[in-house]
Amino acid sequence: MQQYILALDQGTTSSRAILFDRQGQVHATAQREYPQHFPQPGWVEHDALDIWNSQLACAREVLRQAGVSAEQVTGIGIANQRETTLVWDRASGAPIGRAIVWQDRRTAEACDRLRGEGKAELVQSRTGLELDAYFSATKLQWLLDHVPGARVRAERGELAFGTVDSWLVFKLCGRHVTDASNAARTMLFNIHTMRWDEDLLDLFGIPPSLLPEVVASSGAVGAADEQWFGRRIPIAGIAGDQQAATFGQACHRRGMVKNTYGTGCFMLMHAGERPAVSHNRLLSTVGWKIDGRTDYALEGSVFMGGATVQWLRDGLGIIRQSGEVEALALSVPDSGGVMLVPAFVGLGAPHWDPYARGTIVGMTRGTTAGHIARAAVEAIAYQSAELLAAMQKDADCAVSEVRADGGAARNDMLMQFQADLLKVPVIRPQVTETTALGAAYLAGLALGFWRTQEEIAAQWRVERRFEPQMTSARRDELMARWARAVEHAKSWAVPESA
Ligand SMILES: Nc1ncnc2c1ncn2[C@@H]1O[C@H](COP(=O)(O)OP(=O)(O)O)[C@@H](O)[C@H]1O
Numbered sequence: 001m002q003q004y005i006l007a008l009d010q011g012t013t014s015s016r017a018i019l020f021d022r023q024g025q026v027h028a029t030a031q032r033e034y035p036q037h038f039p040q041p042g043w044v045e046h047d048a049l050d051i052w053n054s055q056l057a058c059a060r061e062v063l064r065q066a067g068v069s070a071e072q073v074t075g076i077g078i079a080n081q082r083e084t085t086l087v088w089d090r091a092s093g094a095p096i097g098r099a100i101v102w103q104d105r106r107t108a109e110a111c112d113r114l115r116g117e118g119k120a121e122l123v124q125s126r127t128g129l130e131l132d133a134y135f136s137a138t139k140l141q142w143l144l145d146h147v148p149g150a151r152v153r154a155e156r157g158e159l160a161f162g163t164v165d166s167w168l169v170f171k172l173c174g175r176h177v178t179d180a181s182n183a184a185r186t187m188l189f190n191i192h193t194m195r196w197d198e199d200l201l202d203l204f205g206i207p208p209s210l211l212p213e214v215v216a217s218s219g220a221v222g223a224a225d226e227q228w229f230g231r232r233i234p235i236a237g238i239a240g241d242q243q244a245a246t247f248g249q250a251c252h253r254r255g256m257v258k259n260t261y262g263t264g265c266f267m268l269m270h271a272g273e274r275p276a277v278s279h280n281r282l283l284s285t286v287g288w289k290i291d292g293r294t295d296y297a298l299e300g301s302v303f304m305g306g307a308t309v310q311w312l313r314d315g316l317g318i319i320r321q322s323g324e325v326e327a328l329a330l331s332v333p334d335s336g337g338v339m340l341v342p343a344f345v346g347l348g349a350p351h352w353d354p355y356a357r358g359t360i361v362g363m364t365r366g367t368t369a370g371h372i373a374r375a376a377v378e379a380i381a382y383q384s385a386e387l388l389a390a391m392q393k394d395a396d397c398a399v400s401e402v403r404a405d406g407g408a409a410r411n412d413m414l415m416q417f418q419a420d421l422l423k424v425p426v427i428r429p430q431v432t433e434t435t436a437l438g439a440a441y442l443a444g445l446a447l448g449f450w451r452t453q454e455e456i457a458a459q460w461r462v463e464r465r466f467e468p469q470m471t472s473a474r475r476d477e478l479m480a481r482w483a484r485a486v487e488h489a490k491s492w493a494v495p496e497s498a
């Protein structure tokens with residue numbers, strides 16, 4: 001009987017379930033979008049039950065579609081959108097409110113205040129993170145302070161906090177855990193001691209009883225209850241989606257880099273067995289923890305990647321599907337001097353400006369939808385190029401290639417422009433579902449489905465290599481123009497009272 005690993009990839013805009021075979025090939029896929037809530041400017045929420053229901057539905061659907069029985073599933077691996085913050089009642093399992101999504105900026109002013117009190121250095125030295133609204137700590141603080149009765153109930157030990165991995169594991173098997181890579185994104189976890197940090201819990205006013213137990217990224221944590229798939233299935237891998245993608249891209253050695261072009265763009269470099277230190281406003285984070293060993297990563301996070309193309313579709317209506325953007329962008333020879341800075345939810349690395357807003361500069365009477373589309377696609381590459389530049393300054397190892405994945409990595413024009421800006425080859429693997437694949441590998445390693453990381457790395461295959469072709473002079477000119485455009489976007493939404 002053929003065996004598979006079931007990967008659950010709970011992303012920002014959709015839940016996906018993928019069955020992988022022993023060769024690391026996709027056997028079957030199911031996907032469901034679920035509602036996004038934007039109750040106020042800068043706020044982004046998910047209904048925790050939508051997350052769970054959509055994830056469970058596609059997990060069941062992929063088994064049904066593929067005609068694979070639960071007996072044929074050796075184990076489950078979970079990869080998830082990170083930082084998104086949920087709180088639920090331990091006894092009833094009911095969420096106390098909507099999840100606050102990583103893109104949500106409602107706590108930007110709380111972060112400003114803490115920065116004003118000189119707390120940024122403490123946060124960075126313990127967690128490797130920027131003191132920013134992106135991470136869970138201030139979102140959790142907000143929920144405790146704004147949901148009626150939440151703080152009192154938390155202090156009585158009645159509530160549980162978790163990121164999306166914790167929530168899914170809790171629903172699947174009733175345990176309250178998170179893996180080290182997800183814990184590292186909460187801004188409450190010390191990446192040096194690999195424990196929750198008491199000083200940070202005090203700083204953000206978080207009762208310790210809320211916190212999940214931190215477990216390895218690869219290792220059995222429990223079994224999905226029989227009611228979900230008709231048979232108990234071990235859950236043996238958990239990682240934040242970007243760390244999972246790094247693992248799935250086989251970036252297992254120091255200096256190897258992947259960039260995922262999904263809703264946002266997330267570039268991670270394997271940093272070795274010690275936390276990296278960034279002097280260029282990148283994040284130092286946990287890659288994964290396996291068998292007591294922690295691998296670390298350096299990360300640059302860009303908030304609007306492929307989502308910029310979604311905005312062309314949903315906001316401007318100049319394309320009907322994301323895939324149409326390439327033809328529209330190629331309908332013009334270049335962007336005609338137009339630059340689009342997609343700071344719709346502020347700017348992440350390396351700028352960290354929650355008050356930056358989306359900006360289009362350089363338009364003339366000759367500007368067309370084609371130029372805007374081209375500028376939108378190019379913006380994804382410019383933002384990623386800033387990340388690699390910062391990474392190369394931080395790391396004392398040369399980067400020889402960037403492995404690309406995510407929905408927008410399908411776009412050949414984007415990949416070529418990216419290679420041109422990075423001055424290193426951009427490589428697209430055969431399996432681009434690397435997030436799910438990474439989660440599958442983490443689970444499969446724990447269950448003996450795969451034996452070693454070397455065996456996994458040997459399964460990685462190139463689909464296409466994009467070589468840099470642009471002259472350095474042209475590249476430098478474009479990057480300088482981009483830097484000017486970014487200056488126009490910065491600080492736009494600073495509160496009137498500031
Ligand atoms: N051909 C394309 N060119 C550019 N962007 C694209 C293309 N196809 C899909 N996208 C973008 O890719 C994103 C979806 O990628 P995916 O990896 O599924 O994201 P996520 O996991 O963050 O939900 C969407 O934002 C979509 O607009």
Ligand SMILES: O=P(O)(O)OC[C@H](O)CO
Nearest residue numbers: 011012081082262263264
């Ligand atoms: O949903 P994705 O795949 O865009 O990933 C979201 C990130 O984990 C946010 O940090």
